[in-house]
Ligand code: HEM
Ligand SMILES: *[C@@H]1O[C@H](CO)[C@@H](O)[C@H](O)[C@H]1NC(C)=O
Ligand SMILES: *[C@@H]1O[C@H](CO)[C@@H](O)[C@H](O)[C@H]1NC(C)=O
Ligand SMILES: *[C@@H]1O[C@H](CO)[C@@H](O)[C@H](O)[C@H]1NC(C)=O
Ligand SMILES: *[C@@H]1O[C@H](CO)[C@@H](O)[C@H](O)[C@H]1NC(C)=O
Ligand SMILES: *[C@@H]1O[C@H](CO)[C@@H](O)[C@H](O)[C@H]1NC(C)=O
Ligand SMILES: *[C@@H]1O[C@H](CO)[C@@H](O)[C@H](O)[C@H]1NC(C)=O
């Protein structure tokens with residue numbers, strides 16, 4: 001009698017511990033019981049708004065990356081500077097776009113279920129759904145249940161988000177610090193198959209590269225491409241605002257052409273070119289090019305899901321922000 005009673009208690013304790021552990025992770029359909037329409041509202045929002053401006057899918061995908069690399073995917077990228085300078089106002093942010101879309105998606109969700117759905121989850125879902133609406137594929141699962149952080153610090157953005165001037169070991173370290181592998185680095189860099197960059201992100205490759213004047217260019221970049229960029233796009237070393245397609249000819253298409261360009265030494269950033277300087281990374285690129293687009297997409301999906309779990313706050317950590325730009 002005494003024995004079966006303690007067995008029962010032990011059983012209950014184990015069930016409680018297991019459900020606690022489960023609650024600490026993310027799960028598919030986290031909002032199904034507490035706000036069943038949440039994901040649908042976000043998808044519909046993307047359908048309605050992104051179809052009008054499909055070029056906004058790229059910056060929203062990039063926003064998710066920037067969010068996850070600073071304090072985990074906790075929506076810290078959305079906070080406005082209040083007591084100190086926020087991530088948003090750090091150099092790598094300058095070119096993030098789409099904050100207004102996230103704020104509007106949040107408003108739509110809040111109308112239905114106030115205070116339930118985190119801004120961090122909205123970024124993750126909007127990134128996926130915007131790509132879905134603008135490009136069809138790749139599609140990846142977005143387990144939810146992220147909670148919002150209360151801190152956003154510009155200097156942490158600078159130290160955690162890899163610069164376009166990074167060499168391979170800097171990229172490797174930056175990704176490894178987030179639990180991401182060389183393969184994840186190569187696969188996720190494939191996102192540069194869509195979207196645009198400003199001359200300021202790569203001008204150092206075109207002018208005075210190693211301090212010997214304006215005709216001193218990055219030797220690791222195809223010289224015809226360099227000449228073309230200098231003639232038609234970034235006409236001088238102080239032009240920070242001209243926009244260049246990262247995957248010219250195909251920047252609106254999510255495909256393998258980024259890897260083709262990198263192989264041809266036409267990756268736009270030093271960080272793209274750096275992928276050729278490591279034997280493993282280079283082998284992954286060759287593998288991608290030998291594979292089908294469908295294989296790339298399924299690998300991209302895996303790496304995105306992995307990135308979406310970096311440093312997340314769950315359970316009772318953090319908060320559910322009322323407004324994405326401000327802590328409660
Ligand atoms: C590996 C390290 C990475 C570096 C150094 C890097 C750097 C950059 C830079 C400098 C830009 C251009 C910003 C501008 O001048 O407007 C850019 C654009 C972009 N990045 Fe990355 N990135 C990296 C990884 C990623 C990852 C992991 C993703 C997403 C999975 C991503 C998605 C994008 C997209 C979609 C754009 C285009 C944005 C637009 O059209 O506005 N990047 N990246
Ligand atoms: C937050 O800051 C951005 C500029 O960084 C500004 O456009 C926006 O209006 C601010 N949001 C609010 C709610 O004040
Ligand atoms: C501002 O400071 C307060 C008090 O120190 C802190 O609780 C809050 O999280 C900070 N806000 C941001 C956005 O960093
Ligand atoms: C921001 O982060 C840096 C580097 O970790 C730290 O030195 C600084 O004190 C932080 N700023 C604030 C306002 O917390
Ligand atoms: C990469 O850059 C860092 C910082 O500039 C430097 O210390 C390191 O030696 C470089 N690594 C390689 C392999 O060039
Ligand atoms: C990449 O980072 C991993 C993990 O820190 C490390 O084991 C490996 O040696 C690094 N590779 C290169 C080429 O830097
Ligand atoms: C242009 O961008 C570079 C690199 O981001 C920066 O150092 C420089 O101050 C910018 N110049 C202007 C005129 O904005």
Ligand SMILES: *[C@@H]1O[C@H](CO)[C@@H](O)[C@H](O)[C@H]1NC(C)=O
Pocket residue numbers: 208210211212213214
């Ligand atoms: C090129 O860089 C070197 C070293 O940083 C500098 O002394 C020189 O003035 C620069 N030249 C031009 C044309 O910007």
Ligand SMILES: *[C@@H]1O[C@H](CO)[C@@H](O)[C@H](O)[C@H]1NC(C)=O
Pocket residue numbers: 235236237238239242
């Ligand atoms: C550099 O190029 C930009 C864009 O073409 C132009 O607005 C600017 O006046 C140029 N600056 C110089 C010093 O020629």
Ligand SMILES: CC(=O)N[C@H]1CO[C@H](CO)[C@@H](O)[C@@H]1O
Pocket residue numbers: 088089090091093094096
């Ligand atoms: C969107 C946004 O807030 N951009 C800011 C990025 O940071 C610079 C200063 O470094 C601000 O001028 C921008 O407004």
